[in-house]
Amino acid sequence: MSGIHDIEVKTIDGQTQKLSVYAGKHLLIVNVASKCGFTPQYQGLEKLYRDFKDKGLVVLGFPCDQFGHQEPGDENEIKTFCTLNYEVSFPLFAKIEVNGPNSHPLYQRLKQDAKGLLGSEGIKWNFTKFLVDPQGNVVERYASMTTPAQIEKDIALRLG
Template identity: 65%
Template sequence: MTTAYDFSARDIDGNEQSLGAWRGKTMLVVNVASKCGFTPQYKGLEELWRNHRDKGLVVLGFPCDQFGHQEPGDEAEIRNFCSTSYDVTFPLFAKVEVNGDNAHPLYKWMKKEQKGLLGTEAIKWNFTKFLIDAEGNVVKRYAPNDTPEKIGKDLQKR
């Protein structure tokens, strides 16, 4: 059976990073963008990370430029924006595609595991979120307008 730990991705600094590094942790995987109406969610995502990391949560940000060209920068620009605008300290990755033939394998897998509205697999916009349990299974998919605060309440119920 496939789990999130079977995947790796290039981090924001260009190093290959296995998701197995977070084995036993709950992961919140988010496709992020710097110039989106949902970009202020970076603040809430960082708060989630800071408030729950000691309880086993890791937030993983995957920049994506597939929606309205809202992530036009390169990795250095993305890292700088996240750091200076939102003091982001959670792990960020290199830009990926989340839909189509060139979608990152992690996203292809997550979309099959947790379909979206009306059973569709396609990601509709930036800041779609996937919650992965400590065993590496996708347990919930959140829409872009589902706030980090809402997810925090869900985490407290687990």
């Protein structure tokens, strides 16, 4: 398997699609939650998306309820929350698991390709971010506490 482009995901509206629709784009993939201390990062993620989408960046948000039950809503509630509170316009997807035996294949691949601190694979908390190049290769992993503003320079350098 090369890159992540052959992996299927379900949009927040319930449509199945392959990540190949984003081939040729840089992706910032984030496990998100609506009731987390890091939830205000939605604002920064949206800013990155708006600032860099014309240069080839797409932010992809994957809601996850595995950390402190901080994403209890269904997809409609999540979409409404993100739109009303943060004016999110980047693609959101159906709720998934990022750790454990039911970990989504996308996150299995992301964790395998970009290990965390001390070589760990597990996602530690909401708002862990993965930067993927246009060929579908994971090039960077950022911790939850790393804000979108802190990675803006990395993204700007990659996008030219």
